[in-house]
Amino acid sequence: MINKSRGPLVFFKSGLIWLFFSCFLQQVRALELIFPRFCADFLSFGRVDAAAEACFLYGWGSCIAFAVGFSLCASIAVRPMLAFFWNLSVAIGVSLILGGKVILAPNLPPELTFFLLLLSLFLCLPVLTACLQSDIIAFRWLLASFFLLPWLLFTASVLLREGRLTGAARLPVEAWFHEGFLWLWLGGSALAFAYYLLSKVLSTPIVEQRLIPIGFWMYFSVGVWASLRTIAGGAVPAWISAAGTSANLLLWVPVLGIWRNLCGWRFSISLESSPALRFAIFGSYAFVLCSIQAIVLYSKSGAAFFQFTDFATSQAILTRYGFLTSIFCGVIYYFAPRILLRGWPRPRAIFWHFQLQRIGLVLIIVSLAIGGTVQGALLNNPALPFSASISAALPWRYLASVGWSVFLVAQIIFMLHFARLCGRSEKESG
Numbered sequence: 001m002i003n004k005s006r007g008p009l010v011f012f013k014s015g016l017i018w019l020f021f022s023c024f025l026q027q028v029r030a031l032e033l034i035f036p037r038f039c040a041d042f043l044s045f046g047r048v049d050a051a052a053e054a055c056f057l058y059g060w061g062s063c064i065a066f067a068v069g070f071s072l073c074a075s076i077a078v079r080p081m082l083a084f085f086w087n088l089s090v091a092i093g094v095s096l097i098l099g100g101k102v103i104l105a106p107n108l109p110p111e112l113t114f115f116l117l118l119l120s121l122f123l124c125l126p127v128l129t130a131c132l133q134s135d136i137i138a139f140r141w142l143l144a145s146f147f148l149l150p151w152l153l154f155t156a157s158v159l160l161r162e163g164r165l166t167g168a169a170r171l172p173v174e175a176w177f178h179e180g181f182l183w184l185w186l187g188g189s190a191l192a193f194a195y196y197l198l199s200k201v202l203s204t205p206i207v208e209q210r211l212i213p214i215g216f217w218m219y220f221s222v223g224v225w226a227s228l229r230t231i232a233g234g235a236v237p238a239w240i241s242a243a244g245t246s247a248n249l250l251l252w253v254p255v256l257g258i259w260r261n262l263c264g265w266r267f268s269i270s271l272e273s274s275p276a277l278r279f280a281i282f283g284s285y286a287f288v289l290c291s292i293q294a295i296v297l298y299s300k301s302g303a304a305f306f307q308f309t310d311f312a313t314s315q316a317i318l319t320r321y322g323f324l325t326s327i328f329c330g331v332i333y334y335f336a337p338r339i340l341l342r343g344w345p346r347p348r349a350i351f352w353h354f355q356l357q358r359i360g361l362v363l364i365i366v367s368l369a370i371g372g373t374v375q376g377a378l379l380n381n382p383a384l385p386f387s388a389s390i391s392a393a394l395p396w397r398y399l400a401s402v403g404w405s406v407f408l409v410a411q412i413i414f415m416l417h418f419a420r421l422c423g424r425s426e427k428e429s430g
Helices: 007-034 045-072 080-098 110-132 137-158 167-202 211-231 238-250 252-263 275-297 300-306 310-340 347-379 386-429
Strands: none
Touching (some): 007 045, 045 080, 045 110, 045 167, 080 110, 110 137, 167 252, 167 275, 238 252, 252 275, 275 310, 300 347, 310 347, 310 386
16 A cells, blocks of 8 residues: 555655755766866855755655655655655755854754754654554565664764764764664665565565565664774774774675665566666666675775775765665655656656666766776875876866766756646646
8 A cells, every 4th residue: 555645745846856956066066176166165165065965865865765654654644744844954954054054064953953853753653653563575674764763863963962072982973873874764765665666566576585684684783883884994993993894894795685685686667667666776786886885995905095085986976876866766756656646747758867867877986986996096106196196086077077967967857757747736636
């Protein structure tokens, strides 16, 4: 059963707006890496980078994750007022970041984070109650991710207040919050939908059923510790660095199980007949690739070579806009027409959205990965100055900027197509 109320549509609409702002700010960020004085008088690189991340995490990602839970749980009555206050809080936080009023970016101010915590309790508890009453695989993933969200926000609002923790005590908590928000909350919700969609659309059991519990438990148990990998080698106790690096290497176990479950299918469904499935499959492959990238990047030798290069940016973008965004686009393609009881009006728009998103993403990821590899080689050559690595990466950053333009056009097509679907439904119902 699918929740046919209009509540999830509020999250779909607001989420798409945040996706546009996130991509637009990423385009500005890419241009500032090429032209350092571009918008620097009123939007510095740090503000734009943090605002783009906040738009993605709290806006686009969280809104669609909530929509996944509400759409799958047919018995939940969604209150649009909660969505309004959530988006209002995010808008205030992003405005403060762009205005230079927040120094803990992309973390929002503790007062706003605490308000989001209260909202998340009202948003998560109904989903948790519904998930406990079901034994569907997707609901297990939802149960874990929706359980962790309030705990993550509680950590940010209490422990990450300015002056509460400093130095080596603050870094692990900050890493756990940011990586947990990205991989456990948003990643768990995305994988929940991928599991649901594959079994629903193909109407066949998921391959390698015995790997499902292994992938689930290893993903969340190892993922909690793997969040510490981003600060390995930093000013933290040695056991924290060792725990993060070891957990990072263990990630191949859940990644292998999820890959067999989600990517071990052979099917011949066209993009027009099931765009949601195509986006979900593409996102599942992106999940495997970004996980492999992360394992390489945060290994002991990989971190020494790649950590301060564009290769790390390539991995971050593949995670956010390849894995999460692709699957979340599939969420909208699947649930929106079923809630509105209307088909998508322009199949060609779906085709162009899918193709331009893939082309733009490939241009961004490949160019930054190559540029980062070149940077790593030059940075590890003591005979060369630091400026040599910047000059060598510049052509690849130009290519990445072109990729962001293509990716942004794809999302504009998606937004206009979704607006046409909603407008057509309102016109016919009126």
